[in-house]
Amino acid sequence: MSQATTAAPGAAARGRAGRGRKVNTFPLLAPSVAALLVWMIVPLVLTLWYSLQRYNLLYPERRGFVGLQNYVYILSDSTLQTAILNTIVLTGAVLLLSVVFGTLLAVLLNQEFWGQNLARVLVIAPFFVMPPVAALIWKTMMMNPIQGVIAWVTQSLGLGAISWFQNWPMLSIIIIVAWQWIPFATLILLTAMQSLDHEQMEAARMDGAGAISRFRYVVIPHLSRPITIVIMMETIFLLSVFAEILVTTSGGPGHATTTLTYLIYIRALLSFNIGGASAAGVIAIVLANIVAVFLMRIVAGTLERR
Amino acid sequence: MATLTLNGVRKKYERFDAIKGVDLAVTDREFVVFVGPSGCGKSTLLRMIAGLEEITGGDLLIDGVRANDIPPDRRGLAMVFQSYALYPHMTVAENMGFALRMAGVAKAEIATKVGEAARILQLEKLLDRRPGKLSGGQRQRVAIGRAIVRNPKAFLFDEPLSNLDAALRVQMRIELARLHQELNATMIYVTHDQVEAMTMADRIVVLNAGKLEQVGSPLELYHNPANIFVAGFIGAPKMNLVDAKVAAASAGETRLDLGDGGGVVLPGAEAGLAPGSPVVLGLRPETLSFAATGPFRGIVRVIEHLGGESLYYLERAGGDTMVVKTGEAVFARLGESVSLTVRTERASLFTADGKAIGLRRDNPARAVA
Ligand SMILES: Nc1ncnc2c1ncn2[C@@H]1O[C@H](COP(=O)(O)OP(=O)(O)OP(=O)(O)O)[C@@H](O)[C@H]1O
Ligand SMILES: [Mg+2]
Numbered sequence: 001m002s003q004a005t006t007a008a009p010g011a012a013a014r015g016r017a018g019r020g021r022k023v024n025t026f027p028l029l030a031p032s033v034a035a036l037l038v039w040m041i042v043p044l045v046l047t048l049w050y051s052l053q054r055y056n057l058l059y060p061e062r063r064g065f066v067g068l069q070n071y072v073y074i075l076s077d078s079t080l081q082t083a084i085l086n087t088i089v090l091t092g093a094v095l096l097l098s099v100v101f102g103t104l105l106a107v108l109l110n111q112e113f114w115g116q117n118l119a120r121v122l123v124i125a126p127f128f129v130m131p132p133v134a135a136l137i138w139k140t141m142m143m144n145p146i147q148g149v150i151a152w153v154t155q156s157l158g159l160g161a162i163s164w165f166q167n168w169p170m171l172s173i174i175i176i177v178a179w180q181w182i183p184f185a186t187l188i189l190l191t192a193m194q195s196l197d198h199e200q201m202e203a204a205r206m207d208g209a210g211a212i213s214r215f216r217y218v219v220i221p222h223l224s225r226p227i228t229i230v231i232m233m234e235t236i237f238l239l240s241v242f243a244e245i246l247v248t249t250s251g252g253p254g255h256a257t258t259t260l261t262y263l264i265y266i267r268a269l270l271s272f273n274i275g276g277a278s279a280a281g282v283i284a285i286v287l288a289n290i291v292a293v294f295l296m297r298i299v300a301g302t303l304e305r306r
Numbered sequence: 307m308a309t310l311t312l313n314g315v316r317k318k319y320e321r322f323d324a325i326k327g328v329d330l331a332v333t334d335r336e337f338v339v340f341v342g343p344s345g346c347g348k349s350t351l352l353r354m355i356a357g358l359e360e361i362t363g364g365d366l367l368i369d370g371v372r373a374n375d376i377p378p379d380r381r382g383l384a385m386v387f388q389s390y391a392l393y394p395h396m397t398v399a400e401n402m403g404f405a406l407r408m409a410g411v412a413k414a415e416i417a418t419k420v421g422e423a424a425r426i427l428q429l430e431k432l433l434d435r436r437p438g439k440l441s442g443g444q445r446q447r448v449a450i451g452r453a454i455v456r457n458p459k460a461f462l463f464d465e466p467l468s469n470l471d472a473a474l475r476v477q478m479r480i481e482l483a484r485l486h487q488e489l490n491a492t493m494i495y496v497t498h499d500q501v502e503a504m505t506m507a508d509r510i511v512v513l514n515a516g517k518l519e520q521v522g523s524p525l526e527l528y529h530n531p532a533n534i535f536v537a538g539f540i541g542a543p544k545m546n547l548v549d550a551k552v553a554a555a556s557a558g559e560t561r562l563d564l565g566d567g568g569g570v571v572l573p574g575a576e577a578g579l580a581p582g583s584p585v586v587l588g589l590r591p592e593t594l595s596f597a598a599t600g601p602f603r604g605i606v607r608v609i610e611h612l613g614g615e616s617l618y619y620l621e622r623a624g625g626d627t628m629v630v631k632t633g634e635a636v637f638a639r640l641g642e643s644v645s646l647t648v649r650t651e652r653a654s655l656f657t658a659d660g661k662a663i664g665l666r667r668d669n670p671a672r673a674v675a
Contacts (some may be wrong), residue, residue: 199391202358207405207452208379217404221395 044285050278057272070279074267080280082255083263084287089239090174090259097178098234099227102185107219109186110193112220127183135247136184138176139165168257169249178246181237192226193219232295239288260284308369308382308459308492309334310355316363317350317516324350326516327364332460332494337486340496341539342513343362348496349464351513355494356385358598368459373412379408385462388469390445392437392452399424399433402451423454426488444473450485459481460492467502479505500540504528512536522661529652534660537588543629543656548591548602555579560655562587566623568601572650576663585663591617591631596638600647604628620644624649 017139054066074080109120126134143164145151150163164172204214242261245251251258251266258266264284268277311333317325324347332338340348353359355366357378366373373381384405392401400407402423411419420596425428426589427447437445446466453461463482467475484508486493497503503510504524511529512519512535520532524540526579537545550570553563560572560579570587596603604620607627618630618638630646638644655663 069575143664197389197391199387199389200393202378203385203387203391203452204393204404205358206378206385207456208408209404213408217396218393221393224395 015147030166047281047285050239050274051282053275053278055189055273055275060247066275069302070124070275071283074276074279077081079255079258079263083258083260086170086255086257087239087259087261089170090241091235093174094178094181094238095231095234097174098181099183099230101178101182102189102230103220103223103227104187105182105186106193106223107215109190118139124183126179127181127187129180131241131243134180135176135244135296138172138179138249143172165249166253169253171200173241173244176248177238177241181234184234188226188230188233189223192223196222214302226293228299232299235291235295237289239284260287308393308648309367310460310492310494311370312355312364313367314364315351315361315366317347317354317359318362319468324516326352328513328518330511330518330521332492335490335492337483337493337495337506337508338511339503339507340494340508340511340513341498341500342350342519343539344498346513347516348498348513352385352416352462352464352494352496354582356383357381358385379405382459383462384456384458384460386446386449386453386466388465390437390449390469391571394437394446397434397436398429398448401448402455405452405456409559416587419455419457420451423451426485427451428452442470443478444480446470446478447481450482454485454489458491460494461489463493463495465497466495467497468499475502482506500542504540505655512539514539530664531588531654532662534586534588534656537654537656537662543591543631546594546628547656548587548589548626548628550585550587552581552583552585554581564601568603570601570648570650570653572653573645579663584658586656586658586660588646588656589628590652591629591647592607593649593652594628594630594646595632595634595648596630597645597647600645602628602646602648604644604646606640606642606644609638609640610667618644620646 018065051068051070054062054064054069056062105123109116109123129137135195140148140154143151145161145163148161148164150164155161160167200218200222201214204218209217239258239262242265243257245257245262246265249257251262251298260280264277264280267273267280310330312328313332315325315328316323321475322643328351330338340351342348345623350359354361357373357376361374368376368381368383390451393404396404399417401418402420406416419432420433426635427450429444429447429451432440432444432448437448439607440448446469449466466482467478470478479502482495486506495502495506507524510524513522514535519539520527520536522530527536529541531540531545538547548564550562550564553561553569555561557575558573560575561572562572562585564570564587572638597646602620602622602624608619609610609623610617610619615631615633616636618632620628622628622629628646657663
């Protein structure tokens with residue numbers, strides 16, 4: 001969203017500068033501006049409009065302008081706080097896991113070993129599995145307390161089975177989502193590893209840096225920029241995680257795994273409350289933009305340090 | 307302060323012999339240059355000395371101790387890489403002090419040593435900058451500084467000047483020579499540029515396809531190349547190589563038949579040279595000069611005026627090209643047919659398969675070297 005709003009003035013400024021060359025840039029800009037309008041502005045304005053309406057599909061006749069009532073209702077709803085907290089926990093945990101494991105896997109896969117290419121493909125494969133499918137695989141094949149692989153392992157070790165989605169709902173979701181996003185981090189960081197000048201590593205070796213020091217003083221600084229990219233990209237997608245929750249816990253038990261996105265879904269499609277859902281959506285947009293501002297700061301910071 | 311000894315050192319990659327047995331003794335404080343065409347194994351040999359590449363045969367001795375299995379950081383050698391390989395996220399000072407920091411040296415001592423190296427290399431004002439904000443020459447000096455700070459037994463350089471422009475290269479060449487004096491250190495320097503080799507080396511090692519072709523002082527290699535490869539590689543423009551046959555060999559002189567009616571008489575003789583045997587005559591461009599009559603005839607095809615001297619490229623009857631370098635004001639014109647004489651005492655002679663034939667006589671190279 002913040003991209004849309006910054007792109008438009010940028011384009012306008014370029015148009016003005018272009019006047020010196022006597023080129024009419026409007027016909028060239030118009031399609032993209034129009035597309036932006038249709039894809040971004042119209043839905044945004046509609047959402048804003050609906051959020052100020054009483055609009056429930058179950059009672060279509062009771063429609064009308066209600067001002068900020070939808071917002072007041074949602075912000076005073078304790079579910080919203082839970083949802084925001086859950087969103088932060090889920091996003092934060094998955095980011096942490098994917099950066100840590102992504103870095104380790106990237107460093108490992110960058111080594112030369114037999115079957116390297118196959119290993120790379122296998123590690124990256126989960127990224128290409130659609131979220132609902134991934135969630136189903138985990139729900140039925142891995143985490144199921146009766147016929148799941150994990151239960152089978154823990155039981156054969158005499159530890160008994162865990163009912164994952166009952167007892168550890170958030171952890172389960174985190175595991176599933178991390179499984180999907182670690183490959184993305186690995187992919188980005190692996191390509192970054194391949195661009196690491198190997199003479200730099202050799203210089204560090206001659207300077208007496210052991211494997212851990214080389215990781216700490218050469219690899220990590222080299223990866224700092226791609227890591228910020230990973231964090232930014234993943235945040236955008238993690239804020240809107242939905243299918244994994246729908247397929248496994250449906251936001252429960254209680255509201256234990258209800259994120260902002262899922263709350264909007266509950267409001268809009270389960271209670272048919274378009275007005276309330278729109279208000280929740282606007283709040284989500286505001287929160288996402290706050291996050292985006294911070295992320296941009298961080299990225300700009302790491303870019304400047306070079 | 308170090309001597310390096312290579313005894314039959316070999317490098318075998320999976321199905322490729324990169325280094326095919328090299329014997330070499332580098333004495334203390336010597337400046338040795340490895341030179342050779344691209345892919346001949348210069349870098350591989352240097353990296354084996356550094357410990358970055360495993361030695362698959364033979365022994366490497368550092369100060370008389372076998373070092374094949376000593377890890378790179380404990381060999382006491384410092385390397386300057388072609389790409390400089392500076393750590394981009396560290397300042398110049400941090401880059402230069404990294405090795406000491408890894409060795410656990412106290413901060414104050416690191417600062418002193420880095421300051422000292424920075425003074426030698428005139429980097430004092432740049433100590434807080436990152437490598438990304440330095441010019442190529444400055445980066446090069448930081449890379450050298452990183453080596454100096456460690457106070458190594460020997461410095462290893464892998465084409466350190468090849469990323470610099472011509473003017474800077476000349477300047478850095480002089481600076482490196484000065485450093486060698488100042489630091490009193492053993493240095494091994496890899497280059498494919500024979501001018502760098504000639505100007506800096508105490509001794510040049512000419513490598514070709516993983517083998518040593520010749521080892522010697524620059525002038526020794528210039529005047530007495532051991533074979534046609536070295537003759538062609540050292541010196542620019544290249545030595546002229548002319549096919550000939552031995553016409554007569556008597557005591558004191560050797561007569562050559564050039565095949566086109568011309569003939570040359572070289573002072574000195576070699577017992578093994580039977581009349582009729584094919585040989586290759588090697589003539590440095592500056593030993594040739596224009597004359598009214600002479601053994602070589604050709605048509606001037608290209609003239610290059612370099613200011614102090616001029617190069618004339620002649621085409622001989624058989625299609626061979628000969629280069630003449632002369633400082634005199636000659637006014638041969640393009641397309642003109644000219645004759646050349648040669649200072650025969652400076653000529654080299656090779657067998658048909660490329661080995662030098664030493665004619666017994668007084669050698670000017672000895673007098674110079
Ligand atoms: N890892 C490797 N596996 C197989 N062959 C290799 C390997 N590394 C280098 N070689 C080969 O070894 C030979 C010597 O390489 P080296 O890098 O030492 O050449 P060089 O003399 O430094 O050339 P240049 O002047 O181009 O740097 C080359 O033919 C190269 O193809
Ligand atoms: Mg090389």
